[in-house]
Amino acid sequence: MHNDRTVDETDRNDIVAARSGDEAAFARLVGRHQPAVARLLWRFTREPARLEELVQDVFVEAYFGLDGYRGEAPLERWLARIATRIGYRFWKKRGRQAPVPLDGFDPVAPADDLDPAAAGALVHALLSRLPPAERLVLTLMYFDGCSIADIAGRMGWSRAMVKMRAYRARRRLKEIAGNERLVEKTGWTS
Amino acid sequence: MDELEAVERLVRQARKEQPPATDATGAVLARLGTPRRTGLLPLSLVAVAASLAAAVVLALAIQVWSAGSDPQAAFYSVVEVTQP
Numbered sequence: 001m002h003n004d005r006t007v008d009e010t011d012r013n014d015i016v017a018a019r020s021g022d023e024a025a026f027a028r029l030v031g032r033h034q035p036a037v038a039r040l041l042w043r044f045t046r047e048p049a050r051l052e053e054l055v056q057d058v059f060v061e062a063y064f065g066l067d068g069y070r071g072e073a074p075l076e077r078w079l080a081r082i083a084t085r086i087g088y089r090f091w092k093k094r095g096r097q098a099p100v101p102l103d104g105f106d107p108v109a110p111a112d113d114l115d116p117a118a119a120g121a122l123v124h125a126l127l128s129r130l131p132p133a134e135r136l137v138l139t140l141m142y143f144d145g146c147s148i149a150d151i152a153g154r155m156g157w158s159r160a161m162v163k164m165r166a167y168r169a170r171r172r173l174k175e176i177a178g179n180e181r182l183v184e185k186t187g188w189t190s
Numbered sequence: 191m192d193e194l195e196a197v198e199r200l201v202r203q204a205r206k207e208q209p210p211a212t213d214a215t216g217a218v219l220a221r222l223g224t225p226r227r228t229g230l231l232p233l234s235l236v237a238v239a240a241s242l243a244a245a246v247v248l249a250l251a252i253q254v255w256s257a258g259s260d261p262q263a264a265f266y267s268v269v270e271v272t273q274p
Contacts, residue, residue, distance in 0.1 A: 186200075
């Protein structure tokens with residue numbers, strides 16, 4: 001998701017048309033922005049069917065909230081905010097589930113040519129052991145390149161709270177990775 | 191390398207991952223259409239049922255009104271007979 005401060009002209013035209021009930025214009029918005037939304041939400045679930053449901057939820061919520069979009073930031077940033085909240089709500093609704101076992105990932109390829117999907121699944125499994133709020137902070141930092149201020153703005157949390165959650169999350173994650181002997185399994189000693 | 195560095199190294203690899211292709215456009219448009227239909231359908235059913243019930247009650251009321259007589263009518267007729 002790019003960091004331009006301006007709204008794309010094509011988006012602006014389609015937003016105006018969609019606000020006046022033009023379904024085709026809204027379909028074009030969905031078509032253009034769903035890859036980025038799906039990329040973000042893939043960090044919240046690794047079930048393709050669930051991913052599609054969450055992507056739908058984002059655009060349905062966006063449609064009904066379109067009048068509230070003031071166009072001060074690019075549409076993708078506004079959608080990322082909705083997607084993050086929907087993903088977080090999904091985690092909280094799911095409640096505490098049995099953590100994804102890491103045994104299936106053993107042994108991990110001891111090199112940088114590790115399959116990205118395998119790495120993604122392993123990170124997902126590790127992060128799934130954190131409480132939702134801490135997991136969210138690290139997920140956004142790791143995968144969406146968010147700063148403390150970005151996360152605070154996106155979630156409506158104070159910066160101090162995000163900082164504290166990031167600190168706790170890292171501490172806990174280090175403990176989890178240690179218990180799982182991650183360094184040993186990867187062979188990444190240096 | 192400590193555990194967090196290992197995780198961050200995994201994250202760098204994981205960032206290259208592409209999610210499965212999704213096309214939610216049709217489903218989103220269908221969902222946007224559904225609330226309007228489901229929202230209006232029960233409301234119109236209730237309106238029709240309420241109109242039918244009101245019509246039945248009105249018909250019964252008219253029937254009873256036209257068949258009914260003044261309960262004091264018999265009393266007045268007696269008074270008329272006894273008066274010369």
